[in-house]
Amino acid sequence: MHFLGLSPLYLVSLSLLLQGVLGASPLYHICSTTQNYTSNGTYETNLNKLMASLSHRVPHSGFGHVSVGQEPNRVYGLGLCRGDVSSTDCKTCIANAKTQILQSCPNDKGAIVWYDYCLLKYSNDDFFGKIDTTNKVYMCNTQNVSDPATFNSKVRELLNQVATKAHHGSKMYATGQLVLDGSEKLYGLAQCTRDLSRANCKKCLDDAINDLPTSCDGKRGGRVVGGSCNIRYELYPFVSS
Structure with missing residues (x-):
């Protein structure tokens, strides 16, 4: 999948983090x-069929991937919902993502959109089973913690724990928490698209953890x-129990 720029890695501030918390706006x-x-044309016809198929498949299990058509107009796509999201909310998120991606990327043969609850992606390249090393978005809270060095160590400890749990799990999804000083808790999440092998899921998550930019050091939240995968940590619970 060929996307814009030489290295489309983006750093997004707290304002976009809050969009995901508050509603259905894309990240x-x-x-x-x-x-x-x-x-x-034929590609658009196949793309519309793919979107309809994903809208039907994804809400049942939280993940789906499908290809439609023949070369050179074959389209590959997948949808993923966050592991704690209900099938109803998953269906709504995928429907919103479908509308958003087709409006934002008209006539583009490849596109990806992220929401707090889901991911939707399509391309004319067969990306199934391959780690997407190109498309990543970094999001950091703008607020600092009082002891960055200790906090950063706890963040890495927790994210390594949930990454290990996720790549072993049937849904390739895991959450966890660590108690910090006093009663404060740190919450974490890791998730992979289920077309990946377990080894590739672990590698994707490890790389994401290592990719957390220095600008997120000592920040109260980030992702x-x-x-192909995503990680997140916060000082507040952000998933359903």
């Missing part, structure tokens, strides 16, 4: 800039969302 999207399809 971010990336459009292909290298290949376009013709309106009302890396990608095309």
